[in-house]
Ligand SMILES: *[C@@H]1O[C@H](CO)[C@@H](O)[C@H](O)[C@H]1NC(C)=O
Protein backbone atom coordinates (compact mmCIF):
# COMPACT_ATOMS: atom_id res chain seq x y z
CA UNK A 574 0.00 0.00 0.00
CA UNK A 575 2.67 2.46 1.12
CA UNK A 576 5.00 1.18 -1.58
CA UNK A 577 2.30 1.75 -4.19
CA UNK A 578 1.70 5.25 -2.90
CA UNK A 579 5.42 6.01 -2.95
CA UNK A 580 5.69 4.64 -6.45
CA UNK A 581 2.83 6.89 -7.55
CA UNK A 582 4.52 9.90 -5.95
CA UNK A 583 7.88 9.08 -7.50
CA UNK A 584 6.31 8.47 -10.90
CA UNK A 585 4.45 11.76 -10.83
CA UNK A 586 7.59 13.54 -9.64
CA UNK A 587 9.55 12.07 -12.53
CA UNK A 588 6.82 13.02 -14.96
CA UNK A 589 6.63 16.55 -13.54
CA UNK A 590 9.49 18.27 -15.40
CA UNK A 591 7.86 17.82 -18.77
CA UNK A 592 4.43 19.05 -17.70
CA UNK A 593 5.00 21.55 -14.90
CA UNK A 594 5.08 25.03 -16.35
CA UNK A 595 4.90 26.97 -13.13
CA UNK A 596 3.19 26.43 -9.82
CA UNK A 597 -0.28 27.17 -11.18
CA UNK A 598 -1.86 27.15 -14.62
CA UNK A 599 -2.03 30.67 -16.08
CA UNK A 600 -3.65 29.86 -19.43
CA UNK A 601 -6.91 31.60 -18.48
CA UNK A 602 -5.25 34.76 -17.13
CA UNK A 603 -5.80 37.86 -19.19
CA UNK A 604 -3.24 40.59 -19.62
CA UNK A 605 -4.43 44.19 -19.10
CA UNK A 606 -3.01 46.62 -21.61
CA UNK A 607 -3.74 50.37 -21.61
CA UNK A 608 -6.75 51.39 -23.66
CA UNK A 609 -6.46 53.97 -26.42
CA UNK A 610 -3.16 52.66 -27.77
CA UNK A 611 -2.23 50.24 -30.54
CA UNK A 612 1.46 49.78 -29.72
CA UNK A 613 0.98 46.73 -27.52
CA UNK A 614 -1.46 44.16 -28.85
CA UNK A 615 -2.92 41.30 -26.85
CA UNK A 616 -2.17 37.93 -28.47
CA UNK A 617 -5.19 36.20 -29.95
CA UNK A 618 -3.66 32.89 -31.05
CA UNK A 619 -1.83 31.90 -27.86
CA UNK A 620 -2.47 31.96 -24.13
CA UNK A 621 -0.18 32.95 -21.24
CA UNK A 622 2.18 30.18 -20.17
CA UNK A 623 4.28 31.95 -17.55
CA UNK A 624 3.70 35.08 -15.49
CA UNK A 625 6.53 36.31 -13.35
CA UNK A 626 7.78 39.38 -11.61
CA UNK A 627 11.27 40.31 -12.69
CA UNK A 628 13.43 41.92 -10.03
CA UNK A 629 16.79 43.33 -10.96
CA UNK A 630 18.67 46.17 -12.59
CA UNK A 631 18.68 48.09 -15.83
CA UNK A 632 22.21 49.05 -16.90
CA UNK A 633 23.15 52.36 -18.49
CA UNK A 634 26.27 54.01 -19.81
CA UNK A 635 26.71 57.73 -20.26
CA UNK A 636 27.05 58.85 -23.88
CA UNK A 637 29.14 61.74 -25.20
CA UNK A 638 26.01 63.91 -25.38
CA UNK A 639 25.42 63.57 -21.65
CA UNK A 640 22.47 61.21 -21.71
CA UNK A 641 22.20 57.63 -20.62
CA UNK A 642 21.87 54.69 -23.01
CA UNK A 643 20.44 51.37 -21.89
CA UNK A 644 23.05 48.63 -22.21
CA UNK A 645 21.20 45.63 -20.88
CA UNK A 646 19.67 44.34 -17.70
CA UNK A 647 19.83 41.49 -15.25
CA UNK A 648 16.83 40.16 -13.37
CA UNK A 649 15.54 37.16 -11.50
CA UNK A 650 12.02 36.04 -12.43
CA UNK A 651 9.68 34.91 -9.68
CA UNK A 652 6.53 32.98 -10.37
CA UNK A 653 3.27 34.72 -9.47
CA UNK A 654 1.03 32.18 -11.19
CA UNK A 655 -0.79 31.21 -7.99
CA UNK A 656 -1.45 34.81 -6.94
CA UNK A 657 -5.03 35.99 -7.56
CA UNK A 658 -5.00 38.17 -10.66
CA UNK A 659 -6.48 41.17 -8.81
CA UNK A 660 -3.34 41.20 -6.65
CA UNK A 661 -0.75 41.02 -9.44
CA UNK A 662 -0.08 44.75 -9.49
CA UNK A 663 -0.06 45.05 -5.69
CA UNK A 664 2.44 42.19 -5.47
CA UNK A 665 4.61 43.95 -8.03
CA UNK A 666 4.49 47.10 -5.86
CA UNK A 667 5.39 45.19 -2.70
CA UNK A 668 8.36 43.57 -4.38
CA UNK A 669 9.65 46.80 -5.89
CA UNK A 670 9.19 48.79 -2.67
CA UNK A 671 11.28 46.22 -0.81
CA UNK A 672 13.88 46.05 -3.57
CA UNK A 673 14.41 49.77 -4.06
CA UNK A 674 15.18 50.29 -0.36
CA UNK A 675 17.18 47.10 0.17
CA UNK A 676 20.90 47.27 1.04
CA UNK A 677 23.33 47.17 -1.88
CA UNK A 678 24.67 43.80 -0.74
CA UNK A 679 21.37 41.91 -0.93
CA UNK A 680 20.68 39.68 -3.93
CA UNK A 681 17.28 39.54 -5.57
CA UNK A 682 16.88 35.92 -4.45
CA UNK A 683 17.63 36.86 -0.82
CA UNK A 684 15.18 39.74 -1.06
CA UNK A 685 12.36 37.54 -2.25
CA UNK A 686 13.15 35.04 0.52
CA UNK A 687 12.36 37.80 3.02
CA UNK A 688 8.89 38.44 1.55
CA UNK A 689 6.20 36.38 3.22
CA UNK A 690 4.00 36.54 0.10
CA UNK A 691 6.32 33.97 -1.50
CA UNK A 692 6.33 31.00 0.78
CA UNK A 693 8.42 29.38 -0.54
CA UNK A 694 9.42 31.47 -3.57
CA UNK A 695 9.43 29.71 -6.91
CA UNK A 696 12.09 31.00 -9.28
CA UNK A 697 11.16 30.67 -12.94
CA UNK A 698 14.52 31.72 -14.32
CA UNK A 699 16.71 34.64 -15.26
CA UNK A 700 16.49 37.55 -17.67
CA UNK A 701 19.68 39.03 -19.14
CA UNK A 702 21.22 40.15 -22.42
CA UNK A 703 23.31 38.33 -24.98
CA UNK A 704 24.90 39.26 -28.30
CA UNK A 705 22.14 39.33 -30.91
CA UNK A 706 22.23 35.74 -32.22
CA UNK A 707 20.76 36.67 -35.61
CA UNK A 708 22.98 39.60 -36.58
CA UNK A 709 25.98 38.87 -34.35
CA UNK A 710 26.14 42.46 -33.13
CA UNK A 711 24.23 44.47 -30.57
CA UNK A 712 22.35 43.03 -27.62
CA UNK A 713 19.21 40.90 -27.42
CA UNK A 714 17.11 40.19 -24.33
CA UNK A 715 16.98 36.59 -23.22
CA UNK A 716 14.77 34.75 -20.74
CA UNK A 717 16.40 31.57 -19.55
CA UNK A 718 14.61 28.99 -17.39
CA UNK A 719 17.15 26.20 -18.05
CA UNK A 720 18.89 26.60 -14.68
CA UNK A 721 15.75 27.04 -12.60
CA UNK A 722 12.14 25.93 -13.16
CA UNK A 723 12.91 24.03 -16.38
CA UNK A 724 16.28 22.59 -15.49
CA UNK A 725 17.18 19.84 -17.93
CA UNK A 726 15.27 21.39 -20.83
CA UNK A 727 18.02 22.96 -22.94
CA UNK A 728 15.52 24.76 -25.19
CA UNK A 729 13.67 26.43 -22.27
CA UNK A 730 14.86 29.88 -23.21
CA UNK A 731 13.62 32.69 -25.41
CA UNK A 732 15.53 35.43 -27.19
CA UNK A 733 13.31 38.39 -28.00
CA UNK A 734 13.06 41.14 -30.58
CA UNK A 735 11.06 44.21 -29.63
CA UNK A 736 7.93 44.87 -31.69
CA UNK A 737 6.17 47.37 -29.44
CA UNK A 738 7.45 49.99 -27.00
CA UNK A 739 5.04 52.09 -24.95
CA UNK A 740 6.09 54.71 -22.36
CA UNK A 741 4.88 53.57 -18.94
CA UNK A 742 1.26 54.77 -18.51
CA UNK A 743 2.11 56.21 -15.09
CA UNK A 744 5.24 58.14 -14.15
CA UNK A 745 7.26 57.47 -17.27
CA UNK A 746 10.20 59.42 -15.81
CA UNK A 747 10.65 56.77 -13.12
CA UNK A 748 9.21 53.67 -14.74
CA UNK A 749 10.66 52.00 -17.82
CA UNK A 750 8.60 51.40 -20.95
CA UNK A 751 6.11 48.60 -21.38
CA UNK A 752 7.22 46.28 -24.18
CA UNK A 753 6.02 43.60 -26.55
CA UNK A 754 8.60 41.22 -28.02
CA UNK A 755 8.48 38.44 -30.53
CA UNK A 756 10.64 35.44 -29.79
CA UNK A 757 13.30 34.83 -32.43
CA UNK A 758 15.05 31.90 -30.79
CA UNK A 759 14.19 29.25 -28.18
CA UNK A 760 11.07 27.29 -27.28
CA UNK A 761 10.16 28.94 -23.98
CA UNK A 762 7.64 31.34 -25.52
CA UNK A 763 6.51 32.86 -28.78
CA UNK A 764 5.70 36.33 -27.43
CA UNK A 765 6.72 38.23 -24.31
CA UNK A 766 5.29 41.33 -22.65
CA UNK A 767 6.92 43.54 -20.06
CA UNK A 768 4.19 45.45 -18.25
CA UNK A 769 3.51 47.12 -14.89
CA UNK A 770 7.04 48.44 -14.74
CA UNK A 771 8.36 49.93 -11.53
CA UNK A 772 11.56 52.00 -11.60
CA UNK A 773 14.48 51.33 -13.91
CA UNK A 774 14.75 54.76 -15.56
CA UNK A 775 18.11 56.57 -15.41
CA UNK A 776 18.62 60.21 -14.40
CA UNK A 777 17.86 62.58 -17.28
CA UNK A 778 21.47 63.65 -17.73
CA UNK A 779 24.99 62.50 -16.93
CA UNK A 780 28.61 63.54 -17.21
CA UNK A 781 30.24 61.92 -20.24
CA UNK A 782 32.86 59.44 -19.11
CA UNK A 783 31.09 58.61 -15.86
CA UNK A 784 30.86 54.90 -15.04
CA UNK A 785 28.02 52.51 -15.93
CA UNK A 786 25.06 52.72 -13.56
CA UNK A 787 22.60 50.04 -12.44
CA UNK A 788 19.04 51.15 -11.72
CA UNK A 789 16.80 48.82 -9.75
CA UNK A 790 13.49 47.86 -11.25
CA UNK A 791 10.66 45.35 -11.13
CA UNK A 792 8.15 44.44 -13.83
CA UNK A 793 5.66 41.78 -14.76
CA UNK A 794 6.74 39.50 -17.57
CA UNK A 795 3.95 37.66 -19.38
CA UNK A 796 5.11 34.85 -21.63
CA UNK A 797 2.79 33.44 -24.29
CA UNK A 798 2.98 30.25 -26.31
CA UNK A 799 6.13 28.18 -26.39
CA UNK A 800 6.30 24.44 -25.85
CA UNK A 801 6.30 24.00 -22.07
C1 LIG B 1 24.11 44.54 -15.95
O1 LIG B 1 24.52 44.73 -14.61
C2 LIG B 1 24.60 43.55 -13.86
C3 LIG B 1 24.82 43.92 -12.41
O2 LIG B 1 25.93 44.73 -12.24
C4 LIG B 1 25.69 42.67 -14.45
O3 LIG B 1 25.82 41.49 -13.72
C5 LIG B 1 25.30 42.36 -15.89
O4 LIG B 1 26.30 41.59 -16.50
C6 LIG B 1 25.10 43.63 -16.65
N1 LIG B 1 24.60 43.25 -17.98
C7 LIG B 1 24.95 43.89 -19.07
C8 LIG B 1 24.43 43.37 -20.36
O5 LIG B 1 25.69 44.84 -19.05
Ligand SMILES: *[C@@H]1O[C@H](CO)[C@@H](O)[C@H](O)[C@H]1NC(C)=O
Nearest residue numbers: 739740741742743744745746
Ligand atom coordinates in the same frame (compact mmCIF):
# COMPACT_ATOMS: atom_id res chain seq x y z
C1 LIG C 1 5.36 60.97 -20.03
O1 LIG C 1 4.32 61.39 -19.20
C2 LIG C 1 4.01 62.77 -19.31
C3 LIG C 1 3.01 63.11 -18.24
O2 LIG C 1 1.90 62.26 -18.29
C4 LIG C 1 3.52 63.05 -20.71
O3 LIG C 1 3.23 64.41 -20.86
C5 LIG C 1 4.61 62.65 -21.69
O4 LIG C 1 4.15 62.80 -23.02
C6 LIG C 1 5.04 61.21 -21.48
N1 LIG C 1 6.21 60.90 -22.29
C7 LIG C 1 6.15 60.06 -23.30
C8 LIG C 1 7.45 59.81 -23.99
O5 LIG C 1 5.12 59.51 -23.63
